[in-house]
Amino acid sequence: MIEFDAIYYDGKTSARTLVHAQSLGKNLFVFGPDVTIKVPIGEVRADARIGSVRRTLNLPGGAQLQTDDHAALAALFPRVNRLETWVQKLEQRWHYVLAALVTIAVFSWWGVVHGLPLAAKIVTAWVPINVEAALGNQTLATVDKSICGPSQLSAERQQVLRSNFAVLTSGLNDGYNYRLEFRDCKGIGSNAFALPGGTIVITDALIKLAENDQQITAVLAHEVGHVRNRHGLRLVLQSAGAAALITALAGDAVSITALAVALPTLLLQTGYSREFETEADTYAFKRLKEIGLSPKYFAEMLTRLESEHAAKKQAADEAKSGKSSDSSPAFDYLSTHPNTTERIQRALANQ
Amino acid sequence: MEVPNSNSDVYPDAGSAGGERRYPLEFTATAGEYFRIWIVNLALTIITLGIYSAWAKVRKKRYFYGHTKIDGEGFEYRANPIAILKGRIIAVGLLAIYTLTGRFETDLHYVLMAVLLFAIPWLVVRSFAFNAHNTAHRNIRLRFDGTYGGTFRIVAVPGVLVILAAAPLYFGRFHPDMLKTLVNLALLPMLGIGILYPLIKARLVKFVLGHHYYGATQFKMELSEYAFYKVFFAAVGIGFLLIILAGVLFGVVAAITTGATKGAAAGAHPVIGMAIFFVLIVIYGGYLLLFTYWSVRTTNLMWGAVGIGPIRLESTLRARELAWLYLSNIVAVIFTLGLATPWAVVRTMRYRAAKMMLITTGELSGFITAESAQVSAVGEEVGEMFDIDIGL
Numbered sequence: 046m047i048e049f050d051a052i053y054y055d056g057k058t059s060a061r062t063l064v065h066a067q068s069l070g071k072n073l074f075v076f077g078p079d080v081t082i083k084v085p086i087g088e089v090r091a092d093a094r095i096g097s098v099r100r101t102l103n104l105p106g107g108a109q110l111q112t113d114d115h116a117a118l119a120a121l122f123p124r125v126n127r128l129e130t131w132v133q134k135l136e137q138r139w140h141y142v143l144a145a146l147v148t149i150a151v152f153s154w155w156g157v158v159h160g161l162p163l164a165a166k167i168v169t170a171w172v173p174i175n176v177e178a179a180l181g182n183q184t185l186a187t188v189d190k191s192i193c194g195p196s197q198l199s200a201e202r203q204q205v206l207r208s209n210f211a212v213l214t215s216g217l218n219d220g221y222n223y224r225l226e227f228r229d230c231k232g233i234g235s236n237a238f239a240l241p242g243g244t245i246v247i248t249d250a251l252i253k254l255a256e257n258d259q260q261i262t263a264v265l266a267h268e269v270g271h272v273r274n275r276h277g278l279r280l281v282l283q284s285a286g287a288a289a290l291i292t293a294l295a296g297d298a299v300s301i302t303a304l305a306v307a308l309p310t311l312l313l314q315t316g317y318s319r320e321f322e323t324e325a326d327t328y329a330f331k332r333l334k335e336i337g338l339s340p341k342y343f344a345e346m347l348t349r350l351e352s353e354h355a356a357k358k359q360a361a362d363e364a365k366s367g368k369s370s371d372s373s374p375a376f377d378y379l380s381t382h383p384n385t386t387e388r389i390q391r392a393l394a395n396q
Numbered sequence: 397m398e399v400p401n402s403n404s405d406v407y408p409d410a411g412s413a414g415g416e417r418r419y420p421l422e423f424t425a426t427a428g429e430y431f432r433i434w435i436v437n438l439a440l441t442i443i444t445l446g447i448y449s450a451w452a453k454v455r456k457k458r459y460f461y462g463h464t465k466i467d468g469e470g471f472e473y474r475a476n477p478i479a480i481l482k483g484r485i486i487a488v489g490l491l492a493i494y495t496l497t498g499r500f501e502t503d504l505h506y507v508l509m510a511v512l513l514f515a516i517p518w519l520v521v522r523s524f525a526f527n528a529h530n531t532a533h534r535n536i537r538l539r540f541d542g543t544y545g546g547t548f549r550i551v552a553v554p555g556v557l558v559i560l561a562a563a564p565l566y567f568g569r570f571h572p573d574m575l576k577t578l579v580n581l582a583l584l585p586m587l588g589i590g591i592l593y594p595l596i597k598a599r600l601v602k603f604v605l606g607h608h609y610y611g612a613t614q615f616k617m618e619l620s621e622y623a624f625y626k627v628f629f630a631a632v633g634i635g636f637l638l639i640i641l642a643g644v645l646f647g648v649v650a651a652i653t654t655g656a657t658k659g660a661a662a663g664a665h666p667v668i669g670m671a672i673f674f675v676l677i678v679i680y681g682g683y684l685l686l687f688t689y690w691s692v693r694t695t696n697l698m699w700g701a702v703g704i705g706p707i708r709l710e711s712t713l714r715a716r717e718l719a720w721l722y723l724s725n726i727v728a729v730i731f732t733l734g735l736a737t738p739w740a741v742v743r744t745m746r747y748r749a750a751k752m753m754l755i756t757t758g759e760l761s762g763f764i765t766a767e768s769a770q771v772s773a774v775g776e777e778v779g780e781m782f783d784i785d786i787g788l
Contacts, residue, residue, distance in 0.1 A: 052469075054535030059611070060761035061469070061534060095455055096429045098462030099470055109535040111469075132440070132455070136432045145439035152442045180500035241500070281499045285492070293441055293449065295734065 047121050049114035053080055056107035066110060068121055075110065082108075091122040093129030096136065149294070156290055157313060162320075165282035169275045174220050177278060178242030185226065185240055196227035196249055203227055206252070209262050210245075212336055219273055225265070227252075234357070235350060239268040241277035254349055263333060263343035270328030276321040280314070287313040319384065326388055330395040344392035351385050417756050423749035425463035427739040433459055434738045446488075450481035464749060466533065467760055474537075475530040475773065483777030491781045512782065513555065517547035519782075522775020528608055529771045534760070539768045542607035550599050554592055560585035594624040601698045610704050612766040619701035627693040631686060638682040646675050684722060689715040699752065706758030713751045721747055 048067040053075065054060075064077030073089060075082040082104070090103040100118050102110040112118065135141040196203070207225055214223040221243035228246055230236065235251040245268045247261070255261045271277070288310045330340040437452035454477045461471040494512070497505035521542050528540035564578035571578070598621040606617040649671040692715040699711035725740035 056535050057765050058761065059534040059536050059763040092458075093455075095459050095462065096433060098459055101472060107535075129451070129455070132436060132451075135436045139432075142432050142435050145435045148439045149435070149442055152439075156442070180502065183502045184500050281496065285495055289446070290442075293446065294438065 047117050049112050049117035051075075051102075051110040051112040051114075053077055054109045054111070056109060064110070066112075073121075086121070089122075091118060091125045093126040094118070094133050095129075096133075153290060153294060157287060161283050161286040161290070162279070162317070164286060165279045168282055169278050172275075172278060174242065177275065178222065178244075181240035181242035181244050181277070185244055185246070188228070188230075188246070192232045193228040193230040193246070193248075196229050198227050198249055198252065202252075206247075206258065206261060209258055210265055213262055213265055213332070214269060217269075217273070221272055223269065223272070235353060237264050237268055239271035239277065241272075241275065243272050245269070245272070254353060255346060256349070257342075259338055259342040260346040260349070262336075262338060263329065263340070263346050266329035266332045267325045267343065269332065270325030271321065273328065274321070274324055276325065280317055280321060283317050284310070284314045287317075322384075322388070323391075326391060330392065340392045340395045344389045347385055347389045347392070351389075415757055419467050419754040419756070419760070421749040421752040421754065422465040422468075423463060423746045424465060425460060425742050425745070427742045430459065430742050431738040446484075447481065450477040450484055453477075453480055460745065461531070464745075466754055469534055472532040472535075473530060474532060475526070479773040480777060483773030483775075484781070486774050487777040487781035490778060494782075513559075517551060518544050519775045519779040521547055522771065523779045524604060524608075526771045526773055526776040529768050533610070534763070536611040536763055536765045537768050539609040539611075539766065540604075540607055541609070542603060546603055546607070550596065550603055554589055554596050557585040557588045557592070561589065594628040595621050597694060598624040601694075601701070605698065605702055609766065611763045613705045613763055616703040617701050618703065619697065623697050624694060627690065627697070630693075631690045634689060635686050638686065642675065642679055642682060645678060649675060681723070685715065685719050688719040688722060692718055705763060707754055707756040707760075710753040710755060711751060712753070713748065717747065718744075 046067060046069060048065065051064050051066050053062040053064040055062075062077050062080055064075050064080055067074045067076075068086060071085055071087065073082075073084050073086050075084070084104055088105050092101045092103075094100060094115060099111050099113050100115065102112070102118075104110065135145065206227075210223070210225040217223075223243045223245070226244055226246045227249065229249045233248065235248060235254045237245065237247040237251055239245050245265060247265070251264065252261060255264075291309050291313075326343070329343060333340050333343065433455060437448070437455060440448040441452050454473065454475055457473040457475070461473040464471050494505070494508050497508060521540075521544055524540040524542060528538040531538045561582045564581040568575045568578045598619060602617045602619050605615050608615045652671070692713045696711045696713055699709045702709045721744050725736075725744065728736040729740055
């Protein structure tokens with residue numbers, strides 16, 4: 046026999062009645078002023094225990110017993126809600142709490158470094174290439190509407206570069222429909238970027254900056270690497286996953302400071318895009334050698350971009366301190382592709 | 397049981413004056429206990445790739461509700477984790493489509509945006525209905541019967557103004573040359589939003605709380621829009637003062653640093669950096685204070701307007717105290733890498749509860765129940781995922 050004190054609510058009014066409950070065989074008996082109840086224990090629905098919160102027994106018909114006698118209820122309903130009973134045990138002991146803390150640290154670290162990239166790769170494999178191409182076309186349309194105008198390059202020059210590009214992409218047989226687009230984009234300086242699905246955009250400024258066509262091909266090989274490895278889609282998926290993970294971790298903290306989510310998300314995204322640059326570089330070195338070009342052209346191009354970047358930055362700095370009035374912000378290929386010195390060295394080592 | 401042995405509901409009360417009884421809202425959760433619940437919730441959520449989050453939400457809410465008490469009786473949170481999980485799955489799917497189409501600038505994204513805009517009143521209504529239906533005190537549920545139409549009527553005018561303000565800014569992306577004209581075009585609707593804001597907020601508060609029931613008893617709202625405007629203009633005044641103060645401070649700091657830079661040209665850069673950092677902190681602090689002032693004053697007005705049968709509420713939050721709590725919370729959370737979060741949450745809730753009082757001329761036992769229909773969790777979860785919060 047198990048007995049305990051409880052508060053009885055009939056479920057019809059907010060009046061409370063102090064009662065005494067007793068289990069006898071398969072039945073629960075409840076006695077109190079104006080209350081006498083006999084109910085089979087099997088028909089009583091007990092809520093799961095959470096810490097020191099008063100427990101509730103739901104009786105058939107909507108009435109309730111509430112009690113603080115946790116020991117009695119544990120004895121009376123040992124099998125109620127197994128999952129939450131187990132969770133409650135974890136919450137009770139500090140060494141499980143410590144284990145939870147370690148689990149969170151290890152799992153989030155692994156998830157960020159290996160889990161999310163792997164998951165993104167798997168999910169991306171399920172996306173058909175034509176869906177990717179459709180996404181890429183939409184992006185190109187927006188780029189054309191907002192930041193880029195038609196190229197000022199002559200048709201002959203475009204033809205030469207297109208045939209070089211055809212050599213670069215011929216025989217790849219990876220299902221992508223590679224297309225080279227020339228644009229004149231004021232805001233983004235000397236730049237080239239790959240859109241999901243195979244379209245690669247190169248700016249007039251970058252073509253002007255190159256000393257020879259091999260250097261241009263080297264940059265394009267890097268962009269082909271982005272396309273083949275589906276970096277556009279993977280980056281979006283990975284960043285979204287990272288944001289979800291951080292939101293889960295920060296949870297309550299979000300209401301305390303939004304910075305708790307924004308900053309780590311940004312840092313992770315930068316980290317991921319760096320990895321993709323390395324992956325695209327590796328592909329570029331291999332492909333360049335296959336078509337008989339040395340990766341040194343890639344190193345040369347990076348060097349030229351870097352000196353242009355440095356010059357622009359200096360101009361911008363001077364403009365800021367009021368010494369010069371004419372400047373464009375230092376936004377170009379390098380500001381989106383960090384770690385240049387290392388990349389130049391890798392290219393030279395891969396000759 | 398701490399309940400006195402008496403027949404039913406004739407309890408001596410904490411304080412009574414002039415036929416009135418005053419019941420403070422008690423909050424008895426502790427940081428240590430919530431820390432353990434929080435950390436286990438987090439670990440299980442991560443290990444199960446988010447699936448457990450539905451159970452985590454219910455356990456957290458049940459813990460806080462159970463420790464929020466009136467006259468010794470805690471609240472109950474009755475939501476079913478499975479219902480929340482279903483809602484979350486739908487919400488994650490929608491958010492994924494919305495985000496992906498947005499990243500690649502597809503037309504579908506703008507269609508979804510429009511749909512979402514019209515869905516907001518629905519999401520808000522469903523979310524309140526879900527939460528009310530799953531909240532009970534003394535075995536009597538709350539209930540919310542606000543409708544889509546009712547919400548829509550309140551948010552339609554500001555909604556149109558938001559669109560009128562956002563549209564020129566959006567087209568500015570494609571026509572940088574016309575940006576200045578377009579920005580000017582957006583100014584008038586933005587001003588309109590600013591002036592209407594207190595009115596909209598007051599009407600929303602009235603609508604949302606006024607459509608709540610405790611059992612069969614509807615909440616009565618006695619709210620004056622005028623009071624919201626008074627708080628609003630006080631906040632605007634404080635804002636101007638803070639801007640002037642920040643300007644003066646910036647001037648002083650600039651004067652000092654230029655003095656310093658003249659002395660040692662190269663070595664003075666850290667001084668400038670520190671000065672800018674200092675000014676930024678002051679601006680952020682000012683913003684925090686202003687925001688807290690507005691939310692504290694309107695929260696007090698909101699609860700003060702509520703009448704439930706013989707009960708009325710009294711909220712006496714103070715902006716200074718809450719701003720201090722927020723500030724110290726941010727510092728504590730940052731310096732403990734987030735581990736102080738449960739402590740920060742619990743102390744803030746304890747403060748908020750301590751400043752809430754129920755004043756009644758009748759008995760708390762006199763309320764009767766009413767039929768309340770089951771509500772799905774989809775609206776609540778989608779709203780949460782898309783961060784739709786009308787901020788009551």
